[in-house]
Amino acid sequence: MNIQYIIVIAIILGAFAYAGLQLRKRSRAFSLKKACGDDCGCNGGSKKLPS
């Protein structure tokens, strides 16, 4: 296995790791936010509807 091959494997693994991290980030966005009101798309800016 030559040096070029090792570098390429490292780059590919890095790309997979980055894509995995991005997918994890997206899947977190998918998850239910308990603090939100029913009809509220809340994020860092708008926390929750008053009860």
Place this chain on the structure above:
Amino acid sequence: MDTNGHNSQITIALAGNPNAGKTTLFNSLTGLKQKVANYPGVTVERKEGPWTLNGKTANLIDLPGLYSLDATSLDEHIASDIIRGEQAGVQKPDAIVAVVDATNLERNLYLVMQMFEFGVPVVIALTMIDVFEKQKHEIDIEMLSARLKTPVVAVNAKSGRGRNQLAAKVQEVLHTTPVVPYEFNENAENAGPNGKIFSRYNFISEVVQDSVWHSDQKSHRLSDKIDRVLTHKFFGLVILVAILLVVFQTIFSWASLPMDLLEKGFGAISDFVRAEMPPGILTDLLADGIIAGVGGVVVFLPQILLLFLFISLLEDSGYMARAAFLLDKLMSRVGLHGKAFLPLISSFACAIPGIMATRTIESRRDRFATIMIAPFMSCSARLPVYTLMIGAFFGGQYVFGFISMGAVLMLAMYALGIIVAIVVAGILKRTVLKAPPPSFLMELPPYRLPNLRTVFQNMFTRALLFLKRAGTVILAISIILWALMYFPRSSQQSAVTGQPSAAIATGEVSSESTPLPESEQLKHSFAGKLGHVIEPVIQPLGFDWKIGVALIASFAAREVLVSTLSIIYNVGKDEGAESQTLIAAVRDAKTDDGKPAWTPLTALTLMVFFVLAMQCMSTVAIVRRETNSWSWPLFMIGYMTALAYLGAFLTYQGGKLLGFG
């Protein structure tokens, strides 16, 4: 905390009617770069930034645009909660800067009247004063301030006029108690249920009469005359189509030179890598994977920049609101809320801010109907796909001898998205999202010369986002796709027997076996095998397996189609084959049986597929978040994919029947 028990951080809220200039003032005071446009409702979420007040840093909160503090919609809820100090995690404001549009004084002051009742000191920042003065009106600011019993400062965010005075006045009112300038007796005989509202309006009317003089009505009349043409139900649409044709034609002609230069630049880098590096797998990855993949997308930067230049110019001049007014007539016919126009217009840049902007719609059913159709608006990620197809098969063709075919097709794709969106909204509003047609009063902002700073700021922000995406997500996907197209490496024997070659483990083809030509390697790669599996499904659309691989990859993000095609035609290039641009490679591509892989009809079919398909993971994520349910994003993916397949099928098969195949 200070000695009086106050939190040492001063919080100032910036509040006002939609399109009063809050975000422009916010950017000017804080030095931040929030998006600004000349139509109501740009600020849907709360934004915060530092504002220096006499050496101290205050926290300035930019609230969503509001007409009242009655809290009927989600954004009004958030704003009134913040002003009351009832929003979790947000300190109650020490003062409010009420942004009041001088050209719409009476309507804007209604909100200010309500602010007084919250017991928070108010300073009025009077915006659009330059437009107001140009309309030959005069305003007595001292009189206005005296009648309202609160400081009033004329400001101009562009020139910086009144910025220091505003800071000084805010300092003055901190920790004071505001005086409600009008009286209302709830026990009076004529009070009635709306008595308070009438008292506010009566008082505002008196104040405006005392402090404003109208010396000329000419400008108003001119604006009204222009509107009569631009919002005319027939001529308005003709003008809209003409403007869009000019915009698209200009984008194509102006972008061609920088695009060619970028393409040549990436070609030169690729050649340099091949010439200077020893042949091998790393060289292949750099030249065929990274440079071809990322470069294939980055070459479309000039077009993205030009698209946002024109969008910003149309928004900032006030024309976009007129275009929305024309479409609103169509939207209201299918029962869509008038407030849907902003989310849908925002979706032309990207569906994500568009979907977030639906929060201004009070009715849940109207809001969900708008969310469901927002991705039909042709976003900027589709532009590289349209451009590639048009450049490869319709470049240099003209309709009526002077209108570029590219501009016509581009307009047709945008129009197709809008028409399908309206039809789908009509169906949804009559079935699963049935609700009575809502009423809505649309505000048409005054015409004004676009602010070049705002225009270039929008362009710069978009360019940065595009390049960031190319350098991160597109780069990672390009590397992965290259690997899927490069591995496993096969020899003549292994390709025949189907047994994996020793090369898979080592990355080197053994000296005893002959390596396959690159086009054959691609066919036997992981991506090639996947492409062949789905080929029967996409064959009725006129797509071969290579286009199929690009289609699958583009479900991560639309522009990945371009980088995938760029990699696929580079990886599959046999030794000795000349290097060519992506447009030329697409034009010359062949199927496995040697026929042309692409025809103008295939290109058109692919464009139709891209108009209708839901190919954006980020949009799915935001729909999940905004609807707080899995069923809506899944429904969206399902019906849009089915519609895309059907649309593409009808286009291809219909085209073939008509003899275009």
